[in-house]
Amino acid sequence: MIDLGYSLSRRFPDPPQTDYRTADVRALRHDLFCGDVYLADTKADRELSTAWGWVPVLDFAWGLCDIVERLDQDPRGNRSHRPQHADFDFTESSDRLFFERRFGWVDVSADWQPADEPPLSFNHAALRRETRDFLHDLIADLTDMHDGLADNPVVWDLQARYPRV
Template identity: 30%
Template sequence: MADAMQLCYDCFPGDLLLSADGVDFGVAWGWVPVLDFALAMNDIADTLQTSRRAVFEFTETDGGIAFTRRGDRVKIEPTYVDASVEVMVDEVRGAAHDMLREVRQEIEAAHPELLDSRRYRALVDRYPSSA
């Protein structure tokens, strides 16, 4: 069985469909570690509850996404597109939870044996509302 690092980075690569307020931040690189990204977005949503800034950095590229909180709004600035958008803090949290729920549903439908994996459960059960 894969360890936590393999589950996050090696087992579920793909593309990301991301947009906010009509701005497309998606990436079609084919290798983005989708489970890791979904987990990281939930970590970032939590961080933004008490901090002003959080950053996600993609592996194997210089691309990233900066999240800067200003009051009850968050500015989202990817480095790989010439655009940014501001959304409500609660929208970031809701979108992160929705993303993880959808990623889990897809992964668990394709690999139901993961539901019995303690390593997988330890990763995803940090966010029980994503189940």
């Protein structure tokens, strides 16, 4: 089972003068909503998490949805034996998450985890469902906390591009 989560940082609050209704893509992806994120395999009781406090959590959710779609480019889908790769680069850091899909499974590892530790492994369809749910749940949380964010056209486009599965 997959668990995706976040916590917002108190050390890096959003600027108080932010107009969330008109915030552009750059601000939404890189400047706002900083905190920490995790990706866990609850069945194996293992996780990849950050403890930096500055990860833009909306960018993380958005980026995961992009990656899951990129990993689905082979027309053979779950029958494809050729590995498909994608990386998630954290903003303002050299740290990365690595994704490799082969057949219907996606292995996820991080460059900060020990080399002898095996990657987390998820079913691709389940990962797609969970990343989209995480994105929509995160947007719902953020729009409850920040007036005007629900009226931002970038947020509308993001929700339309990655509907819940």
